[in-house]
Amino acid sequence: MTLRGENLIGAEARRGTEAAVRAVAAATGESLEPDFPGASLGDLDRACALAEAAFDTYRETDPETRAGFLEAIAANILETGDALVTRCMEETGLPRPRIEGERARTVGQLRLFADVVREGSSVAVRIDPALPDRKPLPRPDLRLRRIAVGPVAVFGASNFPLAFSVAGGDTASALAAGCPVVVKAHPAHPGTSELVGRAIQKAVASCGLPEGTFSLLFDAGQSIGQGLVADPRIAAVGFTGSRRGGTALMAIAAARPVPIPVYAEMSSINPVLLFPGALAARGAEIGQAFAASLTLGAGQFCTNPGLILALPGPGLDAFLEAAGAALRDSPAATMLTPGIQRAYREAVARMAGHAAVTRIAEGAEGRVTQGRASLFATDSDVFLADPALQEEMFGASGLVVRCADLAAMRAVLEHLEGQLTAALHLAPEDHAAARDLLPLLERRVGRILVNGFGTGVEVAHAMVHGGPYPATSDGRTTSVGSLAIDRFLRPVSYQDVPDALLPAALQAANPLDLPRRIDGVPERR
Ligand SMILES: NC(=O)C1=CN([C@@H]2O[C@H](COP(=O)(O)OP(=O)(O)OC[C@H]3O[C@@H](n4cnc5c(N)ncnc54)[C@H](OP(=O)(O)O)[C@@H]3O)[C@@H](O)[C@H]2O)C=CC1
Ligand SMILES: O=C(O)CCC(=O)C(=O)O
Structure with missing residues (x-):
């Protein structure tokens, strides 16, 4: 055409x-x-x-x-x-x-x-x-x-x-x-x-x-x-x-x-929580999967995993090594518009210029229309002290925040703005710690997922792609x-309106064959 x-x-x-x-x-x-x-x-x-x-x-x-x-x-x-x-x-x-x-x-x-x-x-x-x-x-x-x-x-x-x-x-x-x-x-x-x-x-x-x-x-x-x-x-x-x-x-x-x-x-930076048991069992594997999610679509997803929270140790080292290697190998990717490319480059430069943030890895350099992946790291006290560190970098960049213990991880989550998703990476021995954080996560995000990443939203009946402000303007x-x-719907009530005047949806004979609640009880059909 x-x-x-x-x-x-x-x-x-x-x-x-x-x-x-x-x-x-x-x-x-x-x-x-x-x-x-x-x-x-x-x-x-x-x-x-x-x-x-x-x-x-x-x-x-x-x-x-x-x-x-x-x-x-x-x-x-x-x-x-x-x-x-x-x-x-x-x-x-x-x-x-x-x-x-x-x-x-x-x-x-x-x-x-x-x-x-x-x-x-x-x-x-x-x-x-x-x-x-x-x-x-x-x-x-x-x-x-x-x-x-x-x-x-x-x-x-x-x-x-x-x-x-x-x-x-x-x-x-x-x-x-x-x-x-x-x-x-x-x-x-x-x-x-x-x-x-x-x-x-x-x-x-x-x-x-x-x-x-x-x-x-x-x-x-x-x-x-x-x-x-x-x-x-x-x-x-x-x-x-x-x-x-x-x-x-x-x-x-x-x-x-x-x-x-x-x-x-x-905007949303979609925290990813790496629990100790999961990191110890499969830190490198999670690191590779994270890099794949981060770089999907040049990172231009509102569900992009932009914030990683983890406790230091050999598991986190393995995660960083694997994610870093995958990101260093990742080609630069064309971004949607010059404006988005410029905004991304500037956001990455701001992060790279932060005195208390280190760069873990950087992807291959590309053309002027492209964005390159980046991974940064800092400590939870630095993150808590600087609200700018939770601004979305719209592109393939993430920030790892090292939390000394689970209490520090909780403090970071308490401090976060509303988000679309939170992803928890868990082994069975992490369940108790995860359970403790669930009420807080429910208050912060629209979707909680386990052992995965939020990119690629399923279009389904039980999906929530939303979350408290500023992830969305209306978290309901x-x-x-x-x-x-x-x-896009609002309720209207009709009181003592004769059947002949009622909309078809409400007429006694139910000509549209709609599901109805009669006196609060679903009608048997
Ligand atoms: N979290 C997310 O899901 C997404 C975040 N972004 C972020 O937005 C940045 C820019 O991307 P873009 O997609 O253009 O998003 P924008 O929010 O800039 O624009 C989206 C649409 O809204 C219009 N618009 C924006 N501001 C106004 C305004 N004040 N008055 C009237 N219309 C307005 C734009 O028109 P016009 O282009 O003419 O301004 C465009 O049609 C990205 O770099 C990224 O940071 C982008 C996409 C998704
Ligand atoms: O991850 C997805 O499938 C959807 C992401 C999204 O809603 C967005 O980037 O605007």
Whole structure:
């Protein structure tokens, strides 16, 4: 499919009139055709007006229609074939297996949400039938369902150009909830965004949905993104990116006359706890696995294992030796954008320049567009004294913090900001020590995992890809997995509303065949 560099506004595709986003080949820095002129404020207004006009129709689509729509998007994405894969590789510098894997994850995610919509428990139907004879007062008939919150603004993420971008988890969960979506494309992969956007636009048309169900806007600056968050027709925001970007959007959303939630997934350094028994048994093996996780995707994962906590000893020495050797052998890797490469280089230089931090290993030097791996080490008292040491280095770099004993490890965890994940490496004899730390870890992170690393989030029902601030703006939820739909739903209760006036979801005959709780008890079906 030929790229046209057009904004997709409802059923229309039109070139913008503002400064253009230039697509750039991540590996070489060369400009790619076409350019993507930015949307005007008029385009933004039209996209939001269409989204609002679509809302009441789209949110009341029956489960089969909405699930079929999500599946049609998945099919259309696959139909874009190699054109999508090659363009995405060129724009991001990510290798083919990664992009193909990410496409499968994106399509699988859309299909998972189709299943969620068909299954119906996200509507959360509750019925408390009237008790007219109750004394001293009768109870009214109460029926609850959850409805979509309204049009959602989604910011595509740079580092997952498919799974966290135009048709990624935020879009899939918002559409599954019944919310029209307006996406602000990430300037790092505009061609990928257009191809995926057209796949969604085509599905809107083939499923007979209102055109405002989906729009995609490009912008070389920040006025469209900021305007979207401020627009009174937008009811919620999904974002993955920097803490600075996420908090700027949170401030705009909070300052609106009607504030709205921003679900921002931001920085995380994902502590890895190496317990003594595990280190003694397999320090070198863990070191190799750690290096592989750290360098995945040039380290550009928010789940990247950036902080390692361990007690000194021969096990830690073996870990450092193996991780160091693997990282010294690791080739430099193309980073997503010149800005991300520069930010990474500066973060590594700051760490290397710290008087009380030593560099354990450095990967091979690369081109100007590439990042090289690094591993640093320090002691827990240094880490505790300097908050800058827990800032994310977005790339393949980690910091090992030597903790004199388990109490020192606890002190470091107490001091940490909110995180997406914590990984514990354990042997059976470490279980008691790990058990002691679990309550603290539960307070700090969204996902606790054992004998693995957090990179590569499973898209599943029991997944939490979230965590307390600043890992995310709202630790009560997740941006990956079926629970992500909850962000875009709100409950409405209907009291003594006649059956003929009730939405189908709540009618006595249950025409949508939804799971229901009657008087608090799941109905037998
Ligand atoms: N932890 C994580 O998961 C991730 C962290 N990052 C971090 O973010 C850095 C930059 O990467 P990037 O992906 O571009 O993330 P950004 O947060 O800079 O940008 C993400 C998106 O939000 C927009 N945006 C950012 N700030 C604002 C604002 N104030 N007003 C309106 N729109 C805004 C950007 O537009 P525009 O580009 O025009 O500014 C872009 O579309 C990385 O170096 C890394 O440190 C990045 C990706 C994931
Ligand atoms: O590790 C993953 O699969 C997802 C990582 C992620 O959410 C991110 O880097 O933004």
